[in-house]
Every structure is written in C-alpha cells, then in structure tokens.
Amino acid sequence: MLRGVGSALVVLALAGCGGGSKKAACPAVLKLDRDVSAMRAATTTAAASRLTDRFLQDVDTAPIDNLTRNRMIDHAAAAVSALCPQCFQALEADRPIPTIAHAGAGAGCSASS
Numbered sequence: 001m002l003r004g005v006g007s008a009l010v011v012l013a014l015a016g017c018g019g020g021s022k023k024a025a026c027p028a029v030l031k032l033d034r035d036v037s038a039m040r041a042a043t044t045t046a047a048a049s050r051l052t053d054r055f056l057q058d059v060d061t062a063p064i065d066n067l068t069r070n071r072m073i074d075h076a077a078a079a080v081s082a083l084c085p086q087c088f089q090a091l092e093a094d095r096p097i098p099t100i101a102h103a104g105a106g107a108g109c110s111a112s113s
Helices: 002-015 020-041 045-061 066-080 085-093 097-103
Strands: none
Touching: 020 045, 020 066, 045 066, 045 085, 066 085, 066 097
C-alpha cells in the first residue's frame, strides 16, 4: 500500500510538470517524495526527527508553488505523525496557509494529489 502511494506521488509529480519553466522544478518534487519515503521508513523518533529536519529544509528551498508545498507537507506529516508528534507539529507550523490565502499559489512546479 505504501509503495503504491509513493508511486502515485511520482506519477502526479511528473504529470504536474507541464512545459516551460515549470520543468526545472520537478526534480525538487521528486526529491521531496524521496524524503517522505525515507520518513515513512523511519523506525525511531530520532530518525524521524532527523528526516523531518531534512524535509523541512528541502521543502523551504524547493522552487515549487505553495499549494504543492502544502500538499507535500501533508504527505510528510502523515508519514511521521504516529512516531514523532513533535515532528508532526513542526511540519504543521511550516505550512504556507497564510501565503496561499492572501497571495495566491505562486509559481513553480505543481503536483497536487
């Protein structure tokens, strides 16, 4: 089941890579998907915390729109919620909700799922 979700994310990431400048952002979505997969595989709170830190750094620097950023945070939060409640809280705090609500989605690769 988990492998199917990861595969679906990759397919959606590739589908969201239309033309023009959006193509350059797609590797960022794939990198975030790999981060989320690693987070799912974490077996200790310490590992989940380290992987969450890496994901947060990657998602904050990725050239993706805010809707995609929010959706990737959804996947990451689901991956660590049971193992690391503090990781879940850190991910929730990083959501770009005010930016989405007040400034639009922004530009970049989109991979909504």
